[in-house]
Amino acid sequence: MSLKILDKEAVAPLIEALMADYRVVGPQAKGSKFAFDPITDPAHLRLDYDTTILPPKKVFQPQHERLATFTLGEDPQVETAIEVEPTVLLGMHACDLHALNLLDKAFSEDYPDAHYLSRREMTLIVSLECLEPCDDESFCRSMGTLEADEGFDLHLTDLGEAYAVEIGTEAGADLLAKYGDVRDATDAEASQKAELQSSKIKHFADRLNFDAAELPSLLEEAYDHPHWEELEERCFACGSCTNVCPTCYCFNVVDEVNLALTEGERIRHWDSCQLAEFARVAGGENFRESRGARQRHRFMRKGKYLYERFGALGCVGCGRCIRTCPSSISILKGFNTIRASLR
């Protein structure tokens, strides 16, 4: 399909039009940072955002989500609750797109998760080409997630006055046809876009001191590495690193009832392997007792376990966990430290 051009002036009207039929979610300012939130005013959209506090996974797996409702009493009944709205998700960066592809695998393999997948199916993704690193903490180039090659319906590249729009799916093409005021790209615009894309790599530093493909085998050797003890000293076990990670999807499920104890809801909440009680079982046994062991588990999931399961690394190099950690723990430095000491 051919490349389209969307003038920047046409963005607000496009969003306005979309808002009539969809929940439109996009990056907006939140204090000094940014967050993906439903757009109430097109002027609030900030496609120039650096990164968001939480990744867009919350659109597909909300922080708190109803899985079922039930009645109590003599003959209790359960109803599945699937909370989904037609949504357009605007402005996803490539790293987050890679992460989403991984979540898709996690939620569809073996036992497909209807809650996640329904939202996924009802959401159109309009991603955005990263031409510059979002900030100093990201290392997408090293993790091979700098390019958005699949998973989007539409993909935008900033040409200055306008966006070049790549069409990824038929649904994307339909959306554009129905709501967008676009035209075909000229040859000049097409080559400008190609040029931007091919030359951008020089702006991105390769911050991992080795090939990311080495990670699974490197971490295999690093199970008893002293680095975990160092993290033991510094980590708070606050779970921020996993909550902000676009590929973390662990959860807890709890029942909530009304005061009359006649009905209730089963709610899924985000959970974190960093929290002390995550792996504790009845009787008090905790299979990941120390903060260091829990940090090791996080590193292993990012660099090894998810790869073994899904064929893609669990870290996309977005840098969020590094930015957010109150103790300035950096997974990137961690990988580099381990590698330097072992190989």
Place this chain on the structure above:
Amino acid sequence: MSTSIYKPEMARLGNVQQMTATEKLFRIELPKGQSLGHDPGQFVMLSVLGVGEAPISITSSPSRSNGDFELCVRKVGDVTGALHAMQPGDRLGIRGPFGVGFPMDSMRGKDVLFAPGGLGLAPLRSLINQVLDERDEFERVIILYGARRRSELLFRDELNEWVERDDVECLLTVDCEDEGEEWQPEERLECNIGVITTLFPEIEVDAKNTIAITCGPPIMYHFVLMEMLDKGIPESNIYLSLERRMKCGVGKCGHCQINSLYCCQDGPVFNYADIKGFEEAL
């Protein structure tokens, strides 16, 4: 895309039997006489609506199912506490069966050694009874069972039956006798005093031809594994059933992860050779 893997089937609680001070045996009937269709070693996610869900091993064996199944549950917290307060006829939610059960096929034609400790008998009972119902398929059947006290021995009638049977070698032990508890002679099972490992010297095994299976609290299976290995049983002939926190049962929630493995999907029954290197497993 509207059936949720998290939606429990509402089942009916049948007979409830108090087994010890803290354990009860629950018979559960699925609607419309459906059968659970499980393998020994698998588990269900049991819901008490309003309280929550917990993974529980199916303790009855498929060979003895009349459409219903049994769970043996210790009261330790919210869900198990609420279950213990329920009456026959009450409704509870069931999802499953989930997980990988015991390797019946690789056990056929071999000697089998079962060494459960305490509540670890619950999942193993499903397998033991299945084996006994197909007794001809197996060579020797050895059961070594230990509990902390005599009053904590589970399934006493069946233990008695196994002790009595000529084609089963069943030895029992308790860590120590209950204080001030008098037992009627007919209830009084023949028991060794001491931890479960004290039973191992009592038996001879044909190590290479034996499949050994254990389940119990971590401190117990640690030592049991050492005994099994001491007897020369090959690592790949040893299986254990593990317990982890679980919130979904279907490999998503992450709680039960043991290094790279998910206890709910890759287990709960594991081959020792596959997990012996995993610090988080043992």
Place this chain on the structure above:
Amino acid sequence: MSDTNGKPKVAFFDFASCEGCQLTVVDSLQTHLDLLDAVEIVQFREAMTEKGEDYQIAFVEGSCTREKDEDRLFKIREQADLVVALGACAHTGCVNALKNLQPSLDEVREYVYGDKADWYDTYPARPISAVIDVDAVIPGCPIDREEFVKVVKNLLLGKKPGIPDYPVCVECKLKENVCLLLEGKPCLGPVTRAGCDAICPTYGDGCEGCRGYIPEPNDNAMKDVLDEAGLTVEEIMSRMTMFNAYYGPTAVTQEGQAAE
């Protein structure tokens, strides 16, 4: 737990406190008027004249600050099946325990009451768990309305109260707040027990630790982080004792002081 009409009888008591937690209970009626259908309140001095001595659940607000408080606490313990510490004063001693940090309690009395100091009986402020066994706590200064209602429901269901063991940062992140520490503002969120829905950071004010610390707080890392936020050693010590003076200037001494 319940008597013939099926509703458990509950009573509220107060000791040294600002009574803000009891008020929060009253405020919870704005959104949960059905609380009154779920339990029968037989004693609540702040809100009602009626006084019943037959109750199963006692909610106790306030710290124990003098010997004569102890007898009242013993009586409550004797009558109630469940004693719930309501709010920080009862849970950790709250700011009342700041007086314990003063060099001399006699001087403290004199400073406030002058030559009449002798009329005022006092000893170091303590959480009620230092005097009687407590079955559950609802942390916070003041308690969180929704958490109070949640605990009541859990007790009605026979469950554990359900107070989180994890730190405030969890709730703060899930709300997608901009982290204050990243903006160089002090915050005790990483070591403080969650359950308040991170209300202070949400409103731009660093956590002051009013809910007490999590079971294994990383004390040293907290001090390092506050140091980086520009606090002096005295300011760090002060921050860490503001609501937790009873336990001294280290979060670790509170270990084992689990909510449940």
Place this chain on the structure above:
Amino acid sequence: MTTMSVNVHHVTRVEGHGNIVVDARNGDIKECRFEVVEAPRFFEAFVRGRPYTELNHITSRICGICAVGHSTTSAMATEKALGVELTDQAQLLRKLNFHGEIIDSHVLHAYYLVAPDFFGAGSVIPLIDVNREAVERALRIKKLSGDLCAMIGGRHTHPCALVVGGFTHTPTEDELRAMRERLVAAREDMDASVELFSSLDWPQFERETEYISLTKDDEYAFVGGRIKSSDGFEYPVEDYKKVTNEEMVSFSTAKWTRHNRESYMVGALARFNNNFDQLHPKAKDAAARLGMEPIVTNPFLNTGAQVVEMVHCVEDSIKIIDELLERGVNPEDPAEAEVKAGEGVDSCDVPRGILFHHYAYDDRGFCTDANCIIPTNQNMANLNHDMQELVPQIIDRPQDEVRLTLEMLVRAYDPCISCSTHVLTVEFV
């Protein structure tokens, strides 16, 4: 010969503990006093050694009902000590927040604590059966005022965003607009409240006394101002000790104060009497409907004055929001304090009356001395004098009625006794 002794231990439905001890033999009153037996908490002593940033959050914990009042007054005293200037926006938000607390506290007092007496109900809970509409209205007003406080300070009880220099959080214009709509809608509830309270049969009792409050030139004073006495005195707040000469009485943990006469009254009625002219016209209307015209000398009508102030605060809140919206609301950080040695006093007229906080700081910004003078303390002597005069007038009535009338008098004063457990005059260096 009548021998009668009324001893009501722990008067209920007041915030704190108090005992009434009336001992009348042969018509003589042996003892008649309101005791404060609340466990003393020693705030002034233990804030010494704490950094200035903590002071208003610690002293907020003096009282759960007037937390905004303590927090605001404390922050203002610290700001004076350290020379911090607030922006106009922050000043407006402080006032708005304060109105929220006045409404909240007054609705709690008038509806939950006083009204049950008139309906023969032991509390607001059985009142639901007697007058559900009134209870629901009270809950609605309380929710509105609580939400108003929370919108600015984060929560009503112990506001987190209220700090030295202003606020750590700014409400959005959308939030302010939504709040304005709710305040406008609340006029109906205000009207119904005036209706309800003007229908009540207040006990007949008059005793003239001195009324002390804050006053300002341009508005009905709550946040800051000068001290004003109905006996014709005015002082800057720094001279608060001229008014509050405190004395200790053996049976009470609260201290008593006196000024021109043997006692004075503070609170809604004192403000009403001193600053009536500055009330919003709608509030003056309400006063007329309640049959109140200054100077009102029946202390039971303190509750009436509270209803009038509720109306005033709803109207003035709408006005403040309009002003904020007109100026445009910008998120702003609190004004920075320059850490230095200093001393500061300031005052607010909180729901129960005039409140003073007075601090001294060392050059690191740590508190070295503190004094807080709380309204309930100031009322304590006046309440006791009222009782001395009221008891002979009603002593012939049945004992239960005497007891109830005295309890009602105590409640009319709205004594916030947890805060009243205080204090000594301190020499500042």
